Amino acid sequence: xxxxxxxxxxxxxxxxxxxxxxxxxxxxxxxxxxxxxxxxxxxxxxxxxxxxxxxxxxxxxxxxxxxxxxxxxxxxxxxxxxxxxxxxxxxxxxxxxxxxxxxxxxxxxxxxxxxxxxxxxxxxxxxxxxxxxxxxxxxxxxxxxxxxxxxxxxxxxxxxxxxxxxxxxxxxxxxxxxxxxxxxxxxxxxxxxxxxxxxxxxxxxxxxxxxxxxxxxxxxxxxxxxxxxxxxxxxxxxxxxxxxx
Amino acid sequence: xxxxxxxxxxxxxxxxxxxxxxxxxxxxxxxxxxxxxxxxxxxxxxxxxxxxxxxxxxxxxxxxxxxxxxxxxxxxxxxxxxxxxxxxxxxxxxxxxxxxxxxxxxxxxxxxxxxxxxxxxxxxxxxxxxxxxxxxxxxxxxxxxxxxxxxxxxxxxxxxxxxxxxxxxxxxxxxxxxxxxxxxxxxxxxxxxxxxxxxxxxxxxxxxxxxxxxxxxxxxxxxxxxxxxxxxxxxxxxxxxxxxxxxxxxxxxxxxxxxxxxxxxxxxxxxxxxxxxxxxxxxxxxxxxxxxxxxxxxxxxxxxxxxxxxxxxxxxxxxxxxxxxxxxxxxxxxxxxxxxxxxxxxxxxxxxxxxxxxxxxxxxxxxxxxxxxxxxxxxxxxxxxxxxxxxxxxxx
Numbered sequence: 001x002x003x004x005x006x007x008x009x010x011x012x013x014x015x016x017x018x019x020x021x022x023x024x025x026x027x028x029x030x031x032x033x034x035x036x037x038x039x040x041x042x043x044x045x046x047x048x049x050x051x052x053x054x055x056x057x058x059x060x061x062x063x064x065x066x067x068x069x070x071x072x073x074x075x076x077x078x079x080x081x082x083x084x085x086x087x088x089x090x091x092x093x094x095x096x097x098x099x100x101x102x103x104x105x106x107x108x109x110x111x112x113x114x115x116x117x118x119x120x121x122x123x124x125x126x127x128x129x130x131x132x133x134x135x136x137x138x139x140x141x142x143x144x145x146x147x148x149x150x151x152x153x154x155x156x157x158x159x160x161x162x163x164x165x166x167x168x169x170x171x172x173x174x175x176x177x178x179x180x181x182x183x184x185x186x187x188x189x190x191x192x193x194x195x196x197x198x199x200x201x202x203x204x205x206x207x208x209x210x211x212x213x214x215x216x217x218x219x220x221x222x223x224x225x226x227x228x229x230x231x232x233x234x235x236x237x238x239x240x241x242x243x244x245x
Numbered sequence: 246x247x248x249x250x251x252x253x254x255x256x257x258x259x260x261x262x263x264x265x266x267x268x269x270x271x272x273x274x275x276x277x278x279x280x281x282x283x284x285x286x287x288x289x290x291x292x293x294x295x296x297x298x299x300x301x302x303x304x305x306x307x308x309x310x311x312x313x314x315x316x317x318x319x320x321x322x323x324x325x326x327x328x329x330x331x332x333x334x335x336x337x338x339x340x341x342x343x344x345x346x347x348x349x350x351x352x353x354x355x356x357x358x359x360x361x362x363x364x365x366x367x368x369x370x371x372x373x374x375x376x377x378x379x380x381x382x383x384x385x386x387x388x389x390x391x392x393x394x395x396x397x398x399x400x401x402x403x404x405x406x407x408x409x410x411x412x413x414x415x416x417x418x419x420x421x422x423x424x425x426x427x428x429x430x431x432x433x434x435x436x437x438x439x440x441x442x443x444x445x446x447x448x449x450x451x452x453x454x455x456x457x458x459x460x461x462x463x464x465x466x467x468x469x470x471x472x473x474x475x476x477x478x479x480x481x482x483x484x485x486x487x488x489x490x491x492x493x494x495x496x497x498x499x500x501x502x503x504x505x506x507x508x509x510x511x512x513x514x515x516x517x518x519x520x521x522x523x524x525x526x527x528x529x530x531x532x533x534x535x536x537x538x539x540x541x542x543x544x545x546x547x548x549x550x551x552x553x554x555x556x557x558x559x560x561x562x563x564x565x566x567x568x569x570x571x572x573x574x575x576x577x578x579x580x581x582x583x584x585x586x587x588x589x590x591x592x593x594x595x596x597x598x599x600x601x602x603x604x605x606x607x608x609x610x611x612x613x614x615x616x617x618x619x620x621x622x623x624x625x626x627x628x629x630x631x632x633x634x635x636x637x638x639x640x641x
Contacts, residue, residue: 080589082291082596091592093584106580106588115430121373122366141362142355144295145373151430153578153590157295157355159286173284174355230580234429245581 038187049112049131049239050181051211052195053218053227054104056244058205059198061103064090066206069197070107073182075167085156085171087179088194093245102245105194105206108133108154108179109230109238116146116155125176131211131239132181140175147176151231154178211239255465259624266617273610276603277352285355288604293596294574299353301566302608305450306346306615307380307421308443309562311414312451313338314387318414321390321407327474327632332407334462334628335455336391337619339414340384342454345615347380349607372423379417386413395626418444425573432509433573438499442492446562449485453558456482458619460552462629470548471632479551483540486558490533493565505582512576512595513568520572523564532561571598 038044070088071078080086088107094100110133116125117133124139125146135146147155155178162171168184171177182192190196195208209218227241251258279287290297313335320329351360368374390410393403422443428434456478463470497514500506515521536554539545575596580586586593622628 082293082591083286084292086292086590089588089590089592091581092587093581094586095584097583102584106590106592118370119373119427120368121371121377122362123368124362124366139359139362139366140356141359142357143373144355145371145424147292147295148428148574149430151578152580153293153592156292157285157290159291160284174281176355231430245584 044128044130044132044187046129046131047212048129049211050186051110051131051209051218051239051241052181053207053221054240054242055205055207056102056104056242058203059103059105060201060203060205061092061101063103063201063203065197065201065203066090066105066194069193070179073167073185073193074169074180075164075171077164083157083159085158085177087154087156087177104242104245105198106152106154107194107240108150108181109152109236109240110179110181111239112237113235115149115151115234115236119145119149121145128183132183132186133178134180134183135176135178137170137172137175137177142174142176144176150178151234151236251467259620262620263617266613266620269613270610270617272606273349273352273608273613276606276610277357280353280603280607281357287601289599289601290604291591291596291598293577293591294571294598296570296574297353297598298567298571298600298604299349299607299611301563301570302611303346303349303353304421304570305562305566306342306349306611308418308447309450309454310339310342310346311383311418311421312444312447312449313342313455314410314414315448315451316455317390318407318411321404322411327477330632331455331459331630333391333394333626334458334623334630335451336387336394336410337622337626337628338451338455338458338615339387340391341615341618341622343380343383343387344618345611345613348614349611352607352610372420372427376417376420376424379413379420383410383413383417386410414447415444418447425569430578431573432506432576432579433513433569436496436499438492438496442489442496445485445488445492446565449482449489449558450562452478452482452485453555453562456551456555457559459630460548460555462623466629468629474632475548475551479540479554482551482554482558483537486533486536486540490529493528505579509576513572517572517575517595520568520575524568524572527564528561528568531557532564533558536561574598 067086067088067090068078070076074087076085076087088105091104091106093102093104095102110131112127112131114125114127114133117127120126121143122139122141124136124141125133126136127133142157144157147157155176157176158171158173161173165171169177169180182190182194185192191208195206198204198206207218207221209216211219211222213219222241225243227243228245229238229241288297316328316335317332319325320327320332351357354360363374363377367377386406386409390403390406393399393406419440422440425434426436426439459470497510500510513520513524536557539550539554539557575598577591577593577595580592
C-alpha cells in the first residue's frame with residue numbers, strides 16, 4: 001500500500017513540477033485562455049477560432065518533442081513507415097537560392113475552407129464552429145478522397161488493425177485520421193500536447209490560442225510579426241501560420 | 246475419327262468461360278475479404294499513394310461504361326441504323342462495366358461495410374457524393390433504355406430514353422473527370438481539361454471494348470461483319486484515338502508552359518522511370534500510334550487488325566490511367582515553394598508504389614463481373630447486332 005501511495009505522491013509531485021516549470025517557462029503559451037474551457041455538453045461556438053503560430057526560428061533541427069508528445073497523447077505507433085500514421089512531422093527545409101536551413105513541425109492546418117471537408121462524400125470530415133477540423137470515425141468510409149484533396153499531406157490512413165487503444169483519441173482501421181489539435185485537451189482548457197512539449201523543451205516554437213480574441217497572445221503576436229500561411233495561393237485560410245519562412 | 250463442329254460443342258466452351266469468369270470473380274472477392282480483415286497494409290498503397298491499382302481498374306471500367314453508350318447514342322439520338330442495331334449490346338456492356346467498376350471501387354474502401362453511409366449521409370459539396378447519384382442513375386436510365394429497345398410495346402420511348410442516356414452519361418463522365426479536376430492541391434490534377442479529356446477517353450475505350458465483344462460474338466456465331474460497317478466503326482475508333490491524343494498533348498503542353506508545373510511534367514514525361522515508360526511506350530506508341538497504323542495504313546484495317554487495334558487501345562488506356570492516377574500521386578506535393586524538403590513522411594520525395602497481388606486480384610475481379618454479366622446476358626437475350634442487308638448505309 002505504501003508503495004502505491006509513494007508512487008502516487010511522486011507522480012503528483014512530478015506532474016506538479018512539470019506544470020509549474022511549463023507555466024513559468026512559457027507564460028502565455030500554457031495559460032492560453034483557461035476561461036475557454038467549455039462545460040461538457042456545450043457546443044463549440046464560432047466566437048473562438050483556435051489556431052497556432054509556429055516560429056521556425058525557435059524550432060530546433062533534430063528535436064522531435066512535439067512529434068513524440070503527439071504520438072503518446074493519441075496512441076499512435078511511433079514508426080515512420082509510409083503506411084504509418086503521422087499526425088505531426090518535422091520538416092527539414094533548405095532554401096534553394098540561399099541554402100538557409102529551417103526546421104518546423106507540419107500538421108493539419110485546420111483551414112477555414114478545408115478541401116477535405118468539401119470533398120468528403122459522407123460528411124465524416126467536418127469543421128467545428130471553433131475552427132478545429134476533425135474526422136467522425138463512425139462516418140468515415142475510408143474512401144481517402146480527403147487525403148487526395150489536402151494540400152499539406154496532413155492526413156493518414158489507418159492501414160492496419162489498431163491494437164493500442166491507449167491514446168485519448170478513437171482510432172480505427174480503414175478510416176482516415178489527422179491532427180485534432182488535441183480537441184479533448186482544448187475543450188478542458190489545456191493546450192495541445194505538441195505545444196506543451198515544445199514549451200517543456202524550452203523552445204517556445206508553437207504558440208496556441210484564440211485567433212478571434214484580439215487580446216490573446218497569438219493574436220497580438222500575429223499582428224506584430226511577419227507570418228505566412230502555407231499555400232496561401234489556394235485561399236483556404238489555414239488556422240496555422242508560420243514565422244521565419 | 247468424327248470431328249464435331251464448333252456449333253455442336255460450343256455449350257462446353259460457354260460453361261468453360263463461365264467457370265473462368267467465376268474463378269476470377271471469386272479471386273477478387275477473396276482479395277477484398279483479405280483487404281478488409283488485414284487492412285490496406287497488404288496492398289501496395291501508403292499515405293502518399295492513397296489510390297492504387299484498384300482505382301485504375303475502377304475508373305477504367307466506369308469511364309468505359311459511359312463511353313460504350315456512344316454506340317447507342319449515335320443510333321437513338323442521331324438516328325443511324327447501323328448503330329441502332331448495336332444499341333442493346335452497348336447498353337448491356339455499359340451496365341456490366343459499371344457494375345464491375347463500382348464493385349472494385351466499393352471493395353477498395355477502408356470500410357466497405359459502411360458503404361450504406363454514403364447513401365444515408367450525403368455531403369452536397371462532394372463530387373464523390375454527386376457520383377453516387379450519377380452512377381445509380383445510369384443503371385436506372387440504361388435499364389429503362391434497354392427495355393424500350395427490347396420490348397416492341399415500349400419502342401416509342403426509345404428515342405427519348407436514348408436522349409436521357411446520352412445526357413446522363415456525358416454528365417457522369419464529367420463528374421468522373423471532376424473528381425480529379427477539383428483537386429487543387431495536386432499538380433497532376435486541378436485542370437478544367439480533365440472532364441472533356443475523360444469524355445473523349447470514354448468514347449475511345451468504350452468503342453474499343455464494344456469492337457472486341459462484337460468480334461467475339463460474330464466469331465462465336467460464325468458470322469461475318471459487313472465490311473462497310475466494319476470500316477465505319479474502325480474509322481470512328483481512329484478518330485477517337487486521335488482526339489484523345491490531342492487532348493492529352495494539350496494537357497501536357499499547357500502544363501509545360503507554366504514554369505511551376507515543369508518539374509512535374511519532367512517527372513511524368515522523362516525522369517519518372519516506369520511512369521515515363523508507360524506514358525510513351527504504353528500509351529503513345531502501343532496505345533495510340535500502333536492502333537492508328539492498324540486502322541488507317543493501306544492494306545490493313547481488316548477485322549483482325551481492328552481487333553488488335555482495339556486491344557492496344559485498352560493497353561494504352563491502362564497505361565495512361567496508371568500514369569495519371571499513380572504517377573500524379575507519387576510526385577510530391579509542393580507545400581513550400583523555393584525550398585527543398587525532407588521529412589519522415591516522404592515530403593519532397595517521389596513515393597514508391599508497387600501494387601500487391603491482392604490489388605491485381607480485386608481489379609481483375611471487377612473485370613470478371615463485367616465479363617460474366619456480358620457472357621450470360623448475350624446467351625439468354627438477343628444482344629447480337631442484326632444488320633439489315635437491305636438498309637442503305639447512311640452517308641456512304
